[in-house]
Amino acid sequence: EAGVTQSPTHLIKTRGQQATLRCSPISGHTSVYWYQQALGLGLQFLLWYDEGEERNRGNFPPRFSGRQFPNYSSELNVNALELEDSALYLCASSLVGELFFGEGSRLTVL
Amino acid sequence: AQSVTQLDSQVPVFEEAPVELRCNYSSSVSVYLFWYVQYPNQGLQLLLKYLSGSTLVESINGFEAEFNKSQTSFHLRKPSVHISDTAEYFCAVSDLGSSNTGKLIFGQGTTLQVKP
Numbered sequence: 001e002a003g004v005t006q007s008p009t010h011l012i013k014t015r016g017q018q019a020t021l022r023c024s025p026i027s028g029h030t031s032v033y034w035y036q037q038a039l040g041l042g043l044q045f046l047l048w049y050d051e052g053e054e055r056n057r058g059n060f061p062p063r064f065s066g067r068q069f070p071n072y073s074s075e076l077n078v079n080a081l082e083l084e085d086s087a088l089y090l091c092a093s094s095l096v097g098e099l100f101f102g103e104g105s106r107l108t109v110l
Numbered sequence: 111a112q113s114v115t116q117l118d119s120q121v122p123v124f125e126e127a128p129v130e131l132r133c134n135y136s137s138s139v140s141v142y143l144f145w146y147v148q149y150p151n152q153g154l155q156l157l158l159k160y161l162s163g164s165t166l167v168e169s170i171n172g173f174e175a176e177f178n179k180s181q182t183s184f185h186l187r188k189p190s191v192h193i194s195d196t197a198e199y200f201c202a203v204s205d206l207g208s209s210n211t212g213k214l215i216f217g218q219g220t221t222l223q224v225k226p
Binding site for chain 1: 144146152153154155156159200213214215216217218219
């Protein structure tokens with residue numbers, strides 16, 4: 001069974017640009033979670049999608065947004081990139097309770 | 111609001127020695143507790159979890175953790191570590207069972223450095 005897959009693995013952008021990160025959950029999982037792992041800040045909850053709807057959002061500005069598609073895959077969009085957005089973005093999926101994480105997408109903002 | 115405190119940011123230990131990574135949490139509702147491990151340049155892997163039942167939970171690679179409700183702790187232990195256990199370990203708490211905000215709240219992480 002394939003795990004959670006994320007793309008791209010690495011992404012380099014400059015300040016002010018937009019970044020789009022993608023996540024495919026484990027087959028059968030309907031919930032997708034996004035976390036940011038920035039140096040020195042630990043793992044911060046970003047977004048939770050379930051059945052195509054945004055269910056909860058962490059303490060991040062509106063330029064962090066996303067969506068979940070009918071096949072339960074998800075996109076995370078970060079607009080107007082800032083240097084401090086440089087981080088590993090982790091996606092996780094779950095069916096009930098336990099979260100399964102992907103390998104992450106490392107975003108570098110120059 | 112829930113929070114997790116991992117009391118040690120780094121734990122150096124020699125190979126084959128025992129280790130304990132400490133985790134305390136605070137929550138006003140029933141919680142689920144997790145330990146995740148992150149090897150360099152990789153994502154998070156679930157090490158073990160407490161959902162209900164026995165307060166002592168074990169992983170397949172020799173780690174164990176005990177849920178102590180009175181002390182609000184979920185410390186991770188291993189009686190004899192290997193070089194390959196070198197990684198960052200995250201304790202996490204969620205309310206996925208009760209109010210279910212969908213959030214998994216992580217501690218700041220503990221870097222386990224196993225020396226030969």
